[in-house]
Amino acid sequence: MNREDFPMLEQDIIYLDNGATTLKPKSVIDKTVEYYEKYSANAHRGDYDISYKVDQEYENTRSLVKDYIHAKYLEEIIFTSGATESLNLIVRGFFTNLLEAGDEVLITQSEHAANVIPWFHLANTNGICVNYIPLDDNHYVTLENLKKVITPKTKVISLAHITNVIGDIRPVKEIAEFAHQNNIFVVIDAAQSIGHIPTDVQDLDVDFLTFSAHKMCGPTGVGVLYGKKELLEHVEPLILGGGMNESFDNEHEVYFKDLPTRLEAGTPNIAGVIAFSEAIKYINSIGLDKISEYEKKLRKYLVDKLIDIPYIDLINIESDSGIVAFNVAGIFSQDIAYYLNKYNICVRAGNHCAKILKNEVGVNNTLRVSVYFYNTYEEMDMLVELLSDRDKILKEML
């Protein structure tokens, strides 16, 4: 649906790498240009009209994000450069100070590097332990498995809402309820879910939530850190400089501003944040329920066909998102991606930054197809047709 809104789709390509980034509708691109052409001033310095306009637009996006994830307060929305920075900010600006040696953080083996490496770093520097919640046969997280592994030392559970290789939707609400009964913080990496299923941080009752704009039709270089206000108050800024300080004097005494500005030092990605507003409006205009329904149908259509190809090994037959991971027996995933590229089909080959997942699913590398609402049944047919002829693949992949 809505293909005509995407200038990239005027090209002859089949874009199936939406897990990496999504295409941008014209309205987002236009809004970026509008900022540079009509009111290209700095933010938070509003002494003249166009600068005031920048502030208004910038804060308008914050307000749209707040509503989009149903946060309680505007100050709970911090703009960052992306999900990766958001995760680093809470691990290094909050949990570093809070956790003590021996405290445990639970993640899983299907997390993205952005939700693994900052914790590993903390383990190396502060002596915390990073352990894994065992996954079930479908590689899902279940509340039962979580209950089995928590200990009195467990202080944080940090999980993707939807994982980027398996594509499973985690039972975040149940996990958060159980975690809070046990005084455990819950961090949710919403990078893969934010543009695909509705997110209600109050209903889910998560402590922190992170995502990137570019995976929901928005610009690159913009991300969000959501945190409950009372927790964000204790997040120490990692980046210090202009915009975030109230005053400083020669005695090296610095007084920080309040949230959210305190955590947004320096000139932000103004054009990106402003254009992000259009992405939110765009997704809202279609509706997340409709998007997720469509993706599920499209995915099922594809999986039902791939399953009939004998030499295709599906990693995740079941999944509630638009992600399909598979291998063609005896052929390295990158060779397949290369072959499909000859037909202008964009799919991703590799470990998808989930490098420890191999322990779980037994393969290092996979092909990943990740669909979005602008993908079509015809595109799935084309993909299946190209994958249906192993001799053709072998002949053309070189």
Added chain:
Amino acid sequence: MDENLRREIILDHYQNPKNRETVTDEKYIKVNSNNESCIDNINIYILVEDGILKDIKFDGEACAISTSSTSIMIKNLIGKTIDDAIKYINNFEAMVDEKEYDEALLKEGIVYNEIYKQNNRKNCALLPYKGIKNVLNGLKNQKNA
């Protein structure tokens, strides 16, 4: 070169690579080669005795071009002196980089003589050469020191 023959040789070395074996023997020097931009990851194990490459094995995961290129490289390097091996490698790299090279030295390595046309696959063909060249240059300098 005939396209079908080229494809046949590459696919044969991809699907049935020679000398693919994990080595634990500590007499072998191990070197890892991986491409930053893709997911190829190959270990090469080299046994050098009296200045001669007595044996070479490899393991790891890589695409058709990298795997076949490794298999062909190893086949052609086994039995060579360090100096001759370096010569072979330089000659191969010259071919891939569209410089002057000696066709006669390359044997099956010649199947990559048009890989320069596919910029994104040049590095695949060169992958195994990177690591082993460092090792051999190191050994050569040791000898000369």
